[in-house]
Amino acid sequence: MSVWGRIFAAGYDRVMAGVEKSVLGAHREDLLGRASGRVLEIGGGTGANLPYYGAGVTELVITEPEEPMARRLESKLAASTRQALVTRAPAEKLPFADESFDFAVSTLVLCTVDDPARALAEIRRLLKPDGQLLFLEHVRSDVPGLARWQDRLHGVQVRVGHGCHCNRDTLASLDKAGFSLLDLEHSQMLKAPPILRPLIVGAARPDLSATAGSG
Numbered sequence: 001m002s003v004w005g006r007i008f009a010a011g012y013d014r015v016m017a018g019v020e021k022s023v024l025g026a027h028r029e030d031l032l033g034r035a036s037g038r039v040l041e042i043g044g045g046t047g048a049n050l051p052y053y054g055a056g057v058t059e060l061v062i063t064e065p066e067e068p069m070a071r072r073l074e075s076k077l078a079a080s081t082r083q084a085l086v087t088r089a090p091a092e093k094l095p096f097a098d099e100s101f102d103f104a105v106s107t108l109v110l111c112t113v114d115d116p117a118r119a120l121a122e123i124r125r126l127l128k129p130d131g132q133l134l135f136l137e138h139v140r141s142d143v144p145g146l147a148r149w150q151d152r153l154h155g156v157q158v159r160v161g162h163g164c165h166c167n168r169d170t171l172a173s174l175d176k177a178g179f180s181l182l183d184l185e186h187s188q189m190l191k192a193p194p195i196l197r198p199l200i201v202g203a204a205r206p207d208l209s210a211t212a213g214s215g
């Protein structure tokens, strides 16, 4: 684990506090309140979603491959009433059975995974046929001028953001991976730098008529 990885994990909650309060907290509350049954969260980080899962979640499994993040997640869990299994696995290779989860959750993670297509293929494999992926992700802007700045500053952002890409077209990745949207809201991560502001929030389900990756 790199020194920057440890610093990033240690500072994450403090750096995100303003954005959580102004925008993300409300989105997390709306989105995660919809989860029920057996739920898989990928890239759980320091556990920002933990307070928002409702009583309908009967089993929560959270994956987090970065040790400094996973340790903070475990500390938060120990201090909360929520029970969850923490697994140190990357989203691209998840050690769970096919069609075994009712919901998958990805919040600010598809920007960072090494291979979004593989991660989404894994989520699709693990979701039950009527399961849903709940997502809250910052993405490539639809505004050409801002998208150009996202491309220009991408290299710096990947280093500063510990692997976070500011210019990913996650909606296109969802479509390519064989998901169809159930609902979608465009929002803005106000108080964040402009290249990180465009947000998408919503739910998608495996499109059973689509062959994943064929698009």
Ligand SMILES: C[S@@+](CC[C@H](N)C(=O)[O-])C[C@H]1O[C@@H](n2cnc3c(N)ncnc32)[C@H](O)[C@@H]1O
Pocket: 042, 043, 044, 045, 046, 047, 048, 049, 063, 064, 065, 066, 069, 089, 090, 091, 092, 106, 107, 108, 109, 112, 113, 114, 115, 163, 164
């Ligand atoms: C910006 S943080 C978001 C954390 C949390 N989901 C949240 O909403 O605050 C991105 C997280 O993705 C994790 N991550 C990085 N690569 C990953 C991968 N290949 N699979 C799953 N998670 C990954 C990081 O360790 C980090 O915890």
